[in-house]
Amino acid sequence: MTLRFEYHSHTTYFLKRIQAVAELTNTSIKLNIKFPFIYVIFEENVEEFTKALDQHLYNSIFFKNVQICEENPSAKDSLTYLPSSIALCPNCIKEMLEPSSRRFYYPFTSCNSCGYQSSLLIHYPFKRPNTLLNFFKPCKECQEELKTNPFRKNYPLITCIECNIPIKLTDKKGLKVLFANEKEEFKQIFDIAANALKDGKRVRIKTLRGYKRFYLEKDNQSYVLINRLNEEFLVLPMEKRALFSIERPHLYLTSISGEIVEAVGVWDGFTILLMASLNADYCYFDEKEDADLFIDFDLPVTFYEAPKYFINKHFALFRPGSDSLFPKYCENKKTVLYNNFLLYEGVIDKVEHFEQIATEAIVVFQDEPIEHSHIRLQDIARAAFESVLKEHAIDEPTIGVYFSDQVKFFYKKQVTKEVFDFGNIHFEPKRKVVEQFQKRFPKRYEAFLKEGNFILKAAKLIGFDSDFDSFNKLSLSFGGKGGVSIDCRVGESSFDYSSFYASIMSFVLADADAKLIAYSIFESLGDFLGNQAVSIYRETKASHIVLCGAYIANSAFFSRFTRNAPMTKVNIEYPIDNESALLGVQ
Ligand SMILES: [Zn+2]
Numbered sequence: 257m258t259l260r261f262e263y264h265s266h267t268t269y270f271l272k273r274i275q276a277v278a279e280l281t282n283t284s285i286k287l288n289i290k291f292p293f294i295y296v297i298f299e300e301n302v303e304e305f306t307k308a309l310d311q312h313l314y315n316s317i318f319f320k321n322v323q324i325c326e327e328n329p330s331a332k333d334s335l336t337y338l339p340s341s342i343a344l345c346p347n348c349i350k351e352m353l354e355p356s357s358r359r360f361y362y363p364f365t366s367c368n369s370c371g372y373q374s375s376l377l378i379h380y381p382f383k384r385p386n387t388l389l390n391f392f393k394p395c396k397e398c399q400e401e402l403k404t405n406p407f408r409k410n411y412p413l414i415t416c417i418e419c420n421i422p423i424k425l426t427d428k429k430g431l432k433v434l435f436a437n438e439k440e441e442f443k444q445i446f447d448i449a450a451n452a453l454k455d456g457k458r459v460r461i462k463t464l465r466g467y468k469r470f471y472l473e474k475d476n477q478s479y480v481l482i483n484r485l486n487e488e489f490l491v492l493p494m495e496k497r498a499l500f501s502i503e504r505p506h507l508y509l510t511s512i513s514g515e516i517v518e519a520v521g522v523w524d525g526f527t528i529l530l531m532a533s534l535n536a537d538y539c540y541f542d543e544k545e546d547a548d549l550f551i552d553f554d555l556p557v558t559f560y561e562a563p564k565y566f567i568n569k570h571f572a573l574f575r576p577g578s579d580s581l582f583p584k585y586c587e588n589k590k591t592v593l594y595n596n597f598l599l600y601e602g603v604i605d606k607v608e609h610f611e612q613i614a615t616e617a618i619v620v621f622q623d624e625p626i627e628h629s630h631i632r633l634q635d636i637a638r639a640a641f642e643s644v645l646k647e648h649a650i651d652e653p654t655i656g657v658y659f660s661d662q663v664k665f666f667y668k669k670q671v672t673k674e675v676f677d678f679g680n681i682h683f684e685p686k687r688k689v690v691e692q693f694q695k696r697f698p699k700r701y702e703a704f705l706k707e708g709n710f711i712l713k714a715a716k717l718i719g720f721d722s723d724f725d726s727f728n729k730l731s732l733s734f735g736g737k738g739g740v741s742i743d744c745r746v747g748e749s750s751f752d753y754s755s756f757y758a759s760i761m762s763f764v765l766a767d768a769d770a771k772l773i774a775y776s777i778f779e780s781l782g783d784f785l786g787n788q789a790v791s792i793y794r795e796t797k798a799s800h801i802v803l804c805g806a807y808i809a810n811s812a813f814f815s816r817f818t819r820n821a822p823m824t825k826v827n828i829e830y831p832i833d834n835e836s837a838l839l840g841v842q
């Protein structure tokens with residue numbers, strides 16, 4: 257029998273899971289991969305194996321469906337498993353909450369197909385001596401488990417309370433409150449932390465997604481940590497599925513009071529155990545430092561930030577900064593560096609995990625602190641556009657729109673050409689409305705002139721002084737049906753910035769609501785870029801429209817753009833900007 261899994265990611269944990277279930281049921285299977293399909297071929301144990309798959313296979317954002325199929329594609333080269341950076345599987349969570357287990361309240365519990373394994377990697381290849389667990393000798397029971405537990409067979413990161421990584425609880429003055437080294441002490445630490453939260457205190461924890469500060473009283477900058485969904489949040493089925501997928505992404509949810517919140521399900525051992533002790537449906541967290549208690553451990557782990565998922569009707573995409581989507585395989589043999597991430601020998605991961613790099617040339621998109629005799633600079637917008645073509649295997653003529661801190665249009669027919677660029681910001685202040693604005697809002701006007709980013713410049717005009725994400729959230733919180741029309745048009749050879757900003761100024765002078773204007777900026781740009789894209793699409797008789805860039809994850813923008821251009825294609829398993837460029841490099 258052959259099962260065909262549709263799985264849209266070049267990560268390997270899902271494969272590893274299928275293999276563990278096969279081992280559990282003593283089923284001999286053959287795995288063939290023909291992206292985006294995984295073929296599982298087996299002759300025996302049909303009922304037992306399929307039943308166990310049903311029980312042990314977790315839900316992944318990338319897993320679409322499974323079918324029995326006739327096809328039997330030829331085998332590809334065998335794959336080396338990469339460490340994962342995902343949440344914990346249901347089996348491991350159960351173990352952590354079972355008082356009789358060797359891992360009761362032990363936050364470093366994980367198995368071959370779950371957990372933040374890459375956080376503990378020092379460098380490839382993924383073997384115990386190359387991980388931070390090299391300094392901990394597995395106890396007798398763990399050594400036995402390496403041979404007998406199909407989910408931890410030869411698992412490089414095996415550990416339990418008997419051979420533990422200690423954690424510590426300290427107070428504000430840095431004094432040690434408790435050091436957990438024995439069974440009861442691990443639970444005590446999380447119980448003390450949970451009680452502190454109930455007393456209105458704040459607890460900062462070193463989680464595997466970085467240092468986070470937890471508390472019960474919400475403020476403006478809070479994220480919501482969800483343990484169990486309740487009626488407090490209005491969650492669509494697609495959102496619910498994503499929220500508790502093994503990738504545990506951040507999502508924008510609407511609360512019952514109509515507020516937009518950025519929420520995420522419990523992700524690692526620390527967050528799971530904190531919420532188990534707190535026994536609450538949800539709590540809040542942020543990234544600030546000041547707290548009453550601290551839970552920490554002495555290992556220099558690599559943090560992988562959460563995937564940031566954006567859902568708009570039947571479209572879904574990842575925002576930039578979604579570290580946990582990596583490491584993964586990439587069908588591009590070049591060596592490419594972007595910020596913390598490197599593509600080398602077909603693997604994308606954080607730079608520090610590659611011990612030695614021997615390459616003829618390195619592609620970069622910006623100044624990088626490296627020395628090499630052959631560094632090639634490429635345009636990130638172009639590479640982001642190419643990455644969508646690669647993800648969809650498109651080779652017909654295509655129009656591309658890149659919407660980020662710069663805006664560019666591309667047309668590809670064999671070769672990629674840039675057809676339009678918003679160009680450098682040119683602002684002509686000689687208008688009456690500008691004069692009035694400057695008089696009434698001198699501080700905002702000054703901030704506007706100083707700001708270099710074209711969207712944040714607009715934000716300054718409505719008196720908003722923060723980063724893009726917050727401005728994005730402000731526009732999302734507009735509850736009305738439609739916005740006002742902000743002037744978007746093409747000037748002589750670039751975007752007409754003067755009319756754009758003057759039009760925003762006139763709405764501010766008319767005392768329009770800040771949320772309405774923020775919403776309208778995105779909506780109008782969505783309309784404008786969508787219309788432009790469609791007219792070039794018709795003119796050139798292209799087959800597709802591609803949309804990419806960090807700023808497209810805004811519902812007002814995205815809805816308008818795709819209403820004009822319903823044939824739009826976006827990245828699937830890559831974030832919409834930055835890291836996707838590693839795939840799209842030419
Ligand atoms: Zn597990």
Ligand SMILES: [Zn+2]
Pocket residue numbers: 394395396397398414415416417418419420
């Ligand atoms: Zn052990």
